[in-house]
Amino acid sequence: MNEDGFIEPAPAVTFAEELARLPFDRLLEAAATASGARVEGALATSPVERTLDDFAALLSPAAGERLEDLAAASRRLTVARFGRTMRMYAPLYLSNECLTTCAYCGFARELPIARKTLSPQETLKEARYLLRQGFRSILLLTGEHERLTGVDFLEERIRLLAEEVPQLTIEVQVWSEPEYCRLVEAGCEGTVIYQETYHPDTYAKVHLAGRKRRYRWRLLGPERAARAGMRRVGIGALWGLHEDWRYEAVAVAAHAAFLQRNYWRTQVSVSVPRLRPSAAGFQPGTPVSDRDLAQVVCALRLFLPDAGLVLSTREAPAVRDGLARIGITHMSAGSHTEPGGYEHPKEAAEQFEIADVRSTEEVAERLREMGYDVVWEDWARVTPRVESALAGR
Amino acid sequence: MASHDPLVIAGREFASRLIVGTGKFGSFEVMRDALEASRTEIVTVALRRVDLEATGGPDILEFIDPDRYLLLPNTSGAMDAEEAVRIANLARAAGMPAWVKLEVTPEPRYLLPDPVETLKAAEALVKGGFTVLPYINADPVLAKRLEEVGCATVMPLGSWIGSNKGIRTCEAVQIIVEQATVPVVVDAGLGAPSHAAEAMEMGVDAVLVNTAIAIAGDPVEMAGAFRLGVEAGRRAFLAGKPAERDVAEASSPLTGFLEGT
Amino acid sequence: MRVVANGKPREVGPGATVEDLIRFVGLDPQYVIVEHNGEALERKRYGEARLTEGDRLELVRAVAGG
Numbered sequence: 001m002n003e004d005g006f007i008e009p010a011p012a013v014t015f016a017e018e019l020a021r022l023p024f025d026r027l028l029e030a031a032a033t034a035s036g037a038r039v040e041g042a043l044a045t046s047p048v049e050r051t052l053d054d055f056a057a058l059l060s061p062a063a064g065e066r067l068e069d070l071a072a073a074s075r076r077l078t079v080a081r082f083g084r085t086m087r088m089y090a091p092l093y094l095s096n097e098c099l100t101t102c103a104y105c106g107f108a109r110e111l112p113i114a115r116k117t118l119s120p121q122e123t124l125k126e127a128r129y130l131l132r133q134g135f136r137s138i139l140l141l142t143g144e145h146e147r148l149t150g151v152d153f154l155e156e157r158i159r160l161l162a163e164e165v166p167q168l169t170i171e172v173q174v175w176s177e178p179e180y181c182r183l184v185e186a187g188c189e190g191t192v193i194y195q196e197t198y199h200p201d202t203y204a205k206v207h208l209a210g211r212k213r214r215y216r217w218r219l220l221g222p223e224r225a226a227r228a229g230m231r232r233v234g235i236g237a238l239w240g241l242h243e244d245w246r247y248e249a250v251a252v253a254a255h256a257a258f259l260q261r262n263y264w265r266t267q268v269s270v271s272v273p274r275l276r277p278s279a280a281g282f283q284p285g286t287p288v289s290d291r292d293l294a295q296v297v298c299a300l301r302l303f304l305p306d307a308g309l310v311l312s313t314r315e316a317p318a319v320r321d322g323l324a325r326i327g328i329t330h331m332s333a334g335s336h337t338e339p340g341g342y343e344h345p346k347e348a349a350e351q352f353e354i355a356d357v358r359s360t361e362e363v364a365e366r367l368r369e370m371g372y373d374v375v376w377e378d379w380a381r382v383t384p385r386v387e388s389a390l391a392g393r
Numbered sequence: 394m395a396s397h398d399p400l401v402i403a404g405r406e407f408a409s410r411l412i413v414g415t416g417k418f419g420s421f422e423v424m425r426d427a428l429e430a431s432r433t434e435i436v437t438v439a440l441r442r443v444d445l446e447a448t449g450g451p452d453i454l455e456f457i458d459p460d461r462y463l464l465l466p467n468t469s470g471a472m473d474a475e476e477a478v479r480i481a482n483l484a485r486a487a488g489m490p491a492w493v494k495l496e497v498t499p500e501p502r503y504l505l506p507d508p509v510e511t512l513k514a515a516e517a518l519v520k521g522g523f524t525v526l527p528y529i530n531a532d533p534v535l536a537k538r539l540e541e542v543g544c545a546t547v548m549p550l551g552s553w554i555g556s557n558k559g560i561r562t563c564e565a566v567q568i569i570v571e572q573a574t575v576p577v578v579v580d581a582g583l584g585a586p587s588h589a590a591e592a593m594e595m596g597v598d599a600v601l602v603n604t605a606i607a608i609a610g611d612p613v614e615m616a617g618a619f620r621l622g623v624e625a626g627r628r629a630f631l632a633g634k635p636a637e638r639d640v641a642e643a644s645s646p647l648t649g650f651l652e653g654t
Numbered sequence: 655m656r657v658v659a660n661g662k663p664r665e666v667g668p669g670a671t672v673e674d675l676i677r678f679v680g681l682d683p684q685y686v687i688v689e690h691n692g693e694a695l696e697r698k699r700y701g702e703a704r705l706t707e708g709d710r711l712e713l714v715r716a717v718a719g720g
Contacts (some may be wrong), residue, residue, distance in 0.1 A: 013574070041633075047598075048571050051633075252475035261572050264537050291651050322650030414720025424718070439719025442712060445660050445679050454716050469719050479689075483714055486694035487687035554720070564701040581720075603720030625677060 004220050005176035006227065014220050015258045019198070022249070022254055031246040033061035033383050040058055043073055051346060055253050058299040059246045067291065070298035072110065074327045076191045077305050086372045087330045089137040089169075090130045091312070093339040096349055098143030100210025102196070103242065105280030105339075106145040106351045109210065113279055113349035116339045120160055125391055127161050129342040133334060133360045136377035137167035139192065144171045144173045145210055151179045166321040166380045169232060173211070174221035180192060180228030187381060190232030191225040193218065194271065197241040198251030206241055206282075222255070225262035231379075233259060234273035234310060240284030250298050251359075253303050260306070269308030269330060276314045276352040290310070290319055294326065301327035313356040320356050331367075334360035339352030398631065400599050402576055403524045403545040405463075407434045410593065412578065413616070414467070414603025421456040423612050428462065431606070431616035436462040437494055439469045440480055465526070467494040472506070474514035481518055493518060495527040495546070503510045503553040512542065519543035528580050531562035536569045536577075547573060548580040548601065551592060555604045556586050558650075559585025560592050571595045586615075586622025593626025666705055672698040676713065677708040687714040 002010045016251035030038070034057035038222060042054035043064075055344075057063060064068060079333035099109040106113065118126065130138055140157065142149035149172065152301055160167055180191070197203050200215055204226065207213045222233045235255055236247035252270060259268045275284045288296075298307060310330040324331065338340055338350035356363070364374045380391075395477050396538035399406040405413040418424035428436060435455055447473050457464060466484035471477035474497065482494040488505050495518065497510040506528050513537065518525045522547045529535050531549035539547055560566065560579060570577050576598035583589050584605045609615035656663050656714035659675065666675055672690060676683045688695040695703060705711075 066644060067651075068648050075647055090596050098596075261574060264534075264572055282633055291648075293650060294651060307432055322648070415718040416720040418718060437720055440682040440714050441717045443679075443686065443715050444680065445662070445664075447712065448680040452715065453718055454685050464716075466716065467719055479694075482694040483687045483689055483712075486696045487714075488697045488714075522663065549692050601720070 001176060001178060005217065005224050006220075006360045007177045007181075011223065011227075011262070013221055013262075013270040015255055016216055016219055018254065018258050019179070019219070019251065021248070022052075022262070024250070024373070026249050027052060028244070028247060030056040030297050031059040031250065032061075032207040034062050035063075036062050039063045039066060040113060041053050042303075043069065043387065047077060047302065047357070048085050049333060052250065052254055052257070052303070055299055055303040056246075057300055059249050059295065063299070064291065064295050067295060067298070068342040069219050070295065070302070074301040075325060077301055078309075078327045079328065081305050083270055084372050085375050086324060086328070087137070087308075087375045087378060088360075089139055089167075089330060089332050090133070090135040090141045090313050090331055090360075091171075091335050091337065092123075092126055092130065093141045093341065093351065094123060094144040094153075095145065095149045096339050097148045098210075098257050099146065100212040101146040101208040102212065102280075103206040103208060103278055104275055104278065104282035106280055106349060108280055111349075113280050114146070114347065116348035120157070122159055123342075124161065124164075125266070126340065127165055128343050131164065135360070136165070137169070139332075140168060140172070140319075141374055144210060146173070146211070149180060151175060154188075155182055156383035157187040158183060159189050162381065166377050169234075171234075175224070177224040177228050178323050180225045180230065184229045188208050189230070189381070190234065190267075190378070191222070192234035192236075192271070193221040193225070193228045194236040194238055194251070194273070195219060195255070196238045198237060198255070199242040199244075203369065218223045218378060222259055223358045226259060228264040230266060232267045232308075233263070234269040235259070236273060236310070237274055238275055239288040239296075240286070241285045244293055245286075245296065246286045249299065251319065253300060255306055256300075256304050260319045267308065268304075269305075269310050270304070271310040272296055272300070276355065278352040279349060281282055283334055294318070294323060295322055313354040314352065316355045317358055317366075321370065322355055324372065325370065331363070333363035334356070336388065394553070400576060403527070405526055407463075407599075408432075408501060409434045409620070409623075410599040410627055411439065411589070411620055412580075412599055413599040413606065415453065415457070415607075416603050417607035418612060419422065419607075421451060423455060424453075424607075425456040427606055427612045427616040428457070429616075430613045431620050433620075434462060435465050436602070437465045437467050437601070439467050440484055441470070463492065464489055465492050465494050467483055467496050467528075468514075469496045469498065469585050471497050471514075472499040472510075473497060474510040477510070477514040478517050478521070480547065481523055482521070485523070490524075491504065491522060492524040492545075492588040493526065495525050495544075498528075504555075505553070506550075508532060511535075514559060515539050515544050518541040531565035531569065533549055533568040533572060539573060540573065540575050543574065546576045546578050546598075548578040550581040551579045551600075554581045554583030556582050556583050558606055559584055559588035560595075563591075563595065566592070566597065589619055589634045590626035590629070593623055594629045599623075657704065657705050657708050657711060659711045660713055662673070663697075668715070670702040670705050671701055672705065675705065675711065676700065680692070681713065681715075684714055687716075689714065 171192040468477040551560040
């Protein structure tokens with residue numbers, strides 16, 4: 001294993017090098033000042049030929065004035081590639097223990113909050129609650145605590161749940177490639193790693209203490225996970241941390257394109273989370289407006305026709321329903337962000353406040369009204385249990 | 394526009410994005426002049442057993458200046474991976490560059506490449522220290538697999554060898570270009586400079602042309618025309634070719650939910 | 655002494671080298687590629703590689719090809 005956590009032979013080029021080479025000056029200039037004609041050109045270009053420069057133009061104020069046209073093009077592409085479907089998932093917080101201080105996070109180390117790590121029995125109870133709601137895809141989350149929620153812990157919980165849950169993904173600490181291999185082997189199908197912010201200075205400013213301060217280690221996490229055999233890898237920036245959302249958009253789009261090109265066996269998805277209120281009391285310097293968020297979703301879709309675009313319950317119902325028609329392909333619903341929160345709401349501290357408090361069934365019903373097929377399961381692992389069921393034993 | 398825009402293969406820079414094959418020319422002299430007119434810097438040759446009953450006459454290598462052109466031996470005639478590796482080893486032992494255009498074409502009518510044997514041979518040759526440029530069908534997954542075993546380029550066919558039909562595989566080549574992290578060279582089937590320009594406009598990094606130049610009425614003139622076609626296509630690609638327009642879809646407003654926010 | 659060159663038996667004198675054989679059949683060693691008993695032979699060794707009874711040789715050259 002090399003110092004970036006890759007099994008040797010390590011990849012010749014990583015996204016860290018690619019990011020360092022990106023012509024940010026030119027791209028941000030285009031994102032700030034592209035003309036109407038340049039936006040027209042970017043819209044008219046066929047999806048496979050769109051470049052990062054086209055993407056930057058689609059982020060511009062001039063493109064913002066044509067948001068309805070962007071949305072129409074984005075919707076066409078989304079329907080062409082994904083059909084009128086929405087894939088559903090639910091978060092399951094295993095623990096809010098954390099040794100890292102992120103200025104914006106409700107789990108940060110020194111916050112005097114009610115801490116909890118689910119026992120195996122509690123974990124199963126929460127998962128079964130979600131299965132009864134209809135979910136078949138569950139995202140497991142923890143804080144950053146090396147000892148309490150390390151690889152051994154995750155491996156054990158994944159093995160426990162894999163018997164009952166068809167699709168398990170994780171959003172946890174960032175691991176080395178051999179560690180990801182263990183989690184894949186245990187039955188983990190995908191990994192979500194938000195870089196939070198791609199801007200190194202802002203990253204250093206909001207990650208005050210703990211292992212998460214290592215920007216490069218986190219940046220290369222998705223590559224390690226993909227090499228380890230994760231079928232799905234999700235990335236994202238936490239909108240509102242860095243003052244210029246266009247910078248984050250360019251970086252995250254370049255990251256997704258890099259992963260698609262280099263790790264072609266892996267399905268890449270991009271999340272578009274905006275900062276929400278939490279116990280940390282962090283105020284975003286420059287909030288990202290609903291219009292900005294809609295423009296980001298359109299631009300991402302137009303640049304990345306095949307990428308999953310993910311939206312959580314951080315957003316209010318009207319925004320969620322609106323973005324679902326434009327380009328979102330994966331949604332959570334009925335979420336709790338505190339460990340144990342499905343069976344016992346509010347006993348432990350939550351990571352952030354959710355904004356869409358509709359029940360899972362209400363969200364699903366609304367999506368059906370809008371003409372969507374609500375998909376709970378689109379992939380199944382063949383476990384010995386499934387095999388015997390198929391064989392009629 | 395982009396005055397310095399070299400083709401880079403395995404760390405080596407080439408000013409020309411046209412690779413020229415030496416087959417089917419009427420004479421070595423015409424071939425030499427056509428190479429010159431094309432401004433190519435990479436020239437392919439094949440290897441064959443000498444007919445010991447009919448030796449004599451000039452050797453093709455007398456007409457290809459090794460200081461000016463990178464000599465790229467191909468493995469044509471190989472029916473499987475083992476034969477391809479054997480041919481490549483022979484060429485290297487004889488002092489040719491350790492570069493090889495890998496062709497495994499057991500199918501005699503269209504000379505279509507065998508993907509399984511090609512991948513096997515590529516892996517062995519890369520391990521043996523060769524710079525490998527594999528000729529393949531326009532198969533995006535195979536292209537990725539070859540890239541993963543360490544090939545320096547991938548060379549998807551435009552259409553069958555010698556068919557002069559142009560880039561009939563454009564949709565698949567487009568995907569290969571989109572995904573590739575090594576140069577993509579369209580090899581085979583380009584019958585006219587306009588075909589070469591079309592391929593370059595799509596963003597492929599280089600093209601390989603042989604038959605269309607060699608069997609033209611005036612091969613030297615045609616070689617120059619291909620040079621211009623490749624250059625025109627490359628410059629159009631760098632300039633950002635305007636695309637065809639989509640037809641708009643009428644629908645209810647999609648951004649109405651943003652009113653008042 | 656008999657060797658097999660490109661599939662046909664051929665008589666060579668005792669102590670002959672690969673280079674002697676190449677010149678004997680009328681070829682220029684700088685343009686000939688040699689496989690000696692199944693192994694690619696480096697060009698610089700043509701003059702020192704001695705032939706022995708029953709050796710199999712493949713003499714190959716570059717030809718036109720795309």
